[in-house]
Amino acid sequence: MGRVSRRGAAGLLVGLLSLTAALSGCGAESADGPVTLRFVWWGNEDRAKATRAAVEEFQKRNPDIKVETEYSGYDAYFQKLSTQVAGGAGPDLLQLDRATVGEYAGRKVLADLGEHTGKDLELDKIPANLLEGGKVDGRQYAVAAGATTQMLIFDPTHFEAAGVTVPTAPGEKWTWAQFAEAMGKVGAAGQVAGTTDFGWAVDWFEVWLHQHGKSLYTPDGKLGFTADELAEYWAMIGTMRAGKGVSPAEVTTKMDGSVQNSGIVTRQAASEIGYDSAVTGYFGAFGPNLELAPLPSDVAESGMAAMPPVSFAVSQRSKHKAAAVKLLDFLVNDPEAGRLLGASRGVPPNEEIRAQVCSSAEGGSKAVCDYEVAQRDKIGPAFGAWPTGSSAIKRDFQRTYDDVIFNRVSVADAAKRVVQDAEQSLGS
């Protein structure tokens, strides 16, 4: 009898212990006292370092707000983010890009910043074309975290060795034919391809479309290009691939937009098309011996545009929206924050701060400022925001391009498939 009850007591204890363990996970939230914010972004080491320094400064000035930061690579970031938001554990302040602002705003995850604008959120100093990228259906859901434009980043040693000059001075430009020839020469001369195959990213196709008077998406959110146009573009790159102008399929298939996997940093290409917001990352991962040049164009328009590389948004489900908006305002408008952030998300969006930051910039930040100044006259107005479904389109575009470079499908059929998939994604 006694033995049994002892066993019973032990069992009860175990049961209770496990129950307590299970329950202690929940219910840690308290309303009063210091507020804790979660702020998440994706990016490289240099961006993380700069952002943490700015957050540190913010906490010093606002002792009642504690900010937890988290960052990761692009793919991992969005995998985590969607799961966390769906599970009700989303961050308060988050970083989004053009493809995802529409996606998340359309699904009612983001707070409308309109009610804060002019009160605790100052947007006057940010150019209207940058703010446009954060608007969905006329409401401001996100604020540009910087300004960026397209560029070709290159390692001059390979180009000098091949006897190729790249137009870097203000006003200089090159055509696609000159570009292809230059890349072919570099590829033929050395161990590396002339440039990383740029056919996988819908972003650079967008520039090409703008040079042809078209766009990826129409203002009302429809598809703005035809299969024939995409086929022409991919065929042009295909010719370059045959002559080692662009990287081979095995290299291209690994591209994910991150600096550490890029063709330049892995020493498999002499140059690469990208956004200048990534320059500080390239400098960090590769070294400072890199230069910037404009994208080629056959017409007067460069096709390039000033746009937010990434934007900040506040979660609709945040319990501390006011504090999150305060941090957002600090990041884009405070001079000290601007100094600390430098060009880690492109040049600062606030024009006053941009002038300040650029006057004392060095290293990667200086390269970005110089490039922005040199290309100022060529950079067109911002492209429109991307509609809901565009992140699926961006993925399908790359996936289909994989089939192209591995010769599994003809360029014409692949282009047709992209258009079909895209129309489906936009419809859903």
Next chain:
Amino acid sequence: MTQSVLSRPEVDAPPPPPTARGGRRRRGQGVAYLFLSPWIVGAALLTIGPMVASLYLSFTDYDLFEAPTWIGVENYVTMFTGDERFWHAAWTTTKYVLISVPLKLGLALAVAMLLNRARKGVGLYRSAFYAPSLLGASVSVALAWRAMFSTDGTVDRVLSSIGLDLGGWVDQPQYALLTLVALAAWQFGAPMVIFLAGLKQVPRELYEAAAIDGAGPARRFLSVTLPMLSPVILFNLVLETIHAFQAFTGAFVVSSGRGGPSDSTLLYPLYLYQRGFTDFRMGYASAMAWVLLAVVAILTALVFRSARRWVFYAGEDR
């Protein structure tokens, strides 16, 4: 008879207890349930609950953020009639299962037979061969795998040094799935341990009798080892097949979650994940999960059915 061996052995019922013992027994059951309670609570909340929820979600359009809307069987219809990638993923998974499971079991059996002999330090070897299956499911090993099989990785260099210039396996559509198969086969430890236990059960005298009758090693393997081991083979086959259908980590890590290059490593669970968490189509993903469950259940049932023809239980007439 197969049936009676498979079913649980009948334990002789205890004699009808006196009333005092009956009370004690009931109390004992209470304690048993108390000890089981963490598992019962866990199973109900973390397994059965979500399963029921996912069955409901599979009939809805659910984007993770907004409330699901009922759309009937539309997800299932789209899957079977309008989704090329679904069929592609199903086919890729079929190839993966058909190659990796026999390879893994073959390796496991071969190594188990080598380790079955009494030799110095055999315990060390057993642990060493078992270790990969402890590590195999982890992300870090998959990362190492990707590095080894990438262009200019270890495997590429070794192969080029003997004149086989194939390039990085993970970067080429025709080889990428093979790296996943190799990763799976390398984790043969768990079935190996089970085979090893099975081999220990084979009576020595059967081998002796066979040897006296003039049977060589091959004959002994085919006529003694395999039949005596067939119940263990069945067990391993079922387990590994189910495992292989659920393979996710390797494919996810090796392809950075994309299933590339050119969709060559797009295993079914990876496509399911993409649909749910990157395309925000959780209803569709739930439907895919139920289709997978049904397929695996049917295949398992078929394997059990076929077992009557090839599984031999000791004591049974042949």
